[in-house]
Amino acid sequence: MSHFEHYSEENYLKMLYKLGSKDVKKVNNTALSKALELNPATVLEMVRKLKEKKLVVIAADKSIQLTDKGKKKALLIIRKHRLWEVFLVEKLQFKWNEVHMLAEQLEHIESDDMVDRLEAFLGHPDFDPHGDPIPDKNGKIKINQSTPLASCPAGKTVKVISFAETNDAFLDYLEKLNIKPGIKIKLTDIHEYDHSLSVIIQKKSVQLSEKAARNILVEPA
Amino acid sequence: MSHFEHYSEENYLKMLYKLGSKDVKKVNNTALSKALELNPATVLEMVRKLKEKKLVVIAADKSIQLTDKGKKKALLIIRKHRLWEVFLVEKLQFKWNEVHMLAEQLEHIESDDMVDRLEAFLGHPDFDPHGDPIPDKNGKIKINQSTPLASCPAGKTVKVISFAETNDAFLDYLEKLNIKPGIKIKLTDIHEYDHSLSVIIQKKSVQLSEKAARNILVEPA
DNA sequence: TTATTTTATTTGGTAGACCAAATTTTATTG
């Protein structure tokens, strides 16, 4: 039967979207292979199929770019992923850093109707538990103008919006410090020496590395 | 990646369970092939794999039978399927006859933790929207010999066991009348005209519609 | 610009889950 014909394709599209929006440098076959942890030959093969389906175009410099059609498809997968994450956290009481893997599975369930109903059931959330925006049913995203905590001036109090990294180590770290979307952080000091920060989170003083601060996205409180 | 290696296997197990519990006649390769709408050669191949994994045994007459291990695995898939059906109907407002295909997809999501949380979120339902029992986390089905209140004779006192419906409206209704599992109901009268019932619940006399009485499952007190 | 490195592509293979058609085995039945 191969009920999950679309599974791989969806992963490629999602990764292309992710790479395309994060990195400035072009996404070539090597980059995509590494990101997906797949053999370049495998990726080349699939990219050709995506090209056939008009989901990507191969630029003159061989970089792989999503077409509007491909981008929309990617955004609708991301929509499903993020809505399921909200469900898992809000309704099934998972910790917000535990849900990624599960949402990876749920995002491939196909039913536009179900996704719309899920959205309504959850009360049309705008952001997932990590603070990432949830595209609407047409694949449109509300763009927030958050900035990395690392580029805020000392003395400022900010509100955590989302995170630029999603690996478990980072999410566990945030969990320990009780840093999550919505929480207020007062940036008390920036240390010239190593660019680490002293901040106050819920009345407790904490040290953050520059690396961490670059991946915590905030807005003026 | 082949994230869904288990997908086919699960379908075979589920179908074997279904055929085994429904039909009295033996389940042979031909029967299974027809039920799954697959070529006998394909089915034979998979059945051998299931045998390798000790999930089935092939009897002397070539009939395919689930082992305890296989049966448990099948029941846990059925558990997931039915819990998701409850979710789709109760929470996402699908009609009971629209949910089967979706649940077929959702049942293959793997996470015991999620299933248990889902069960708790749904309020530990005993039956799915079709009235089929939901196995517990060990694959055990409560084989209660409960009958609908509607089919009890007048004058009898019975104990409420479970409900064949779990939608909010029905549950609210039950809540108002203080009808819950364990409670005693005395059936004082059955009205020929509309098949409604007069019952006594905690010393108070109440009228129940036939519809409600069909969905209240009871045992002799 | 030639050598070297990196990237893209081709070639030949694998495993899982499927199929049609041929063949063998088992049952049924005249």
Next chain:
DNA sequence: CAATAAAATTTGGTCTACCAAATAAAATAA
């Protein structure tokens, strides 16, 4: 029991999504 029907099994394929290793092409560096 022999003929026939049915069921089981074998054989030789397909398609998808993978891989490793070889080769070609492009980019970079000396």
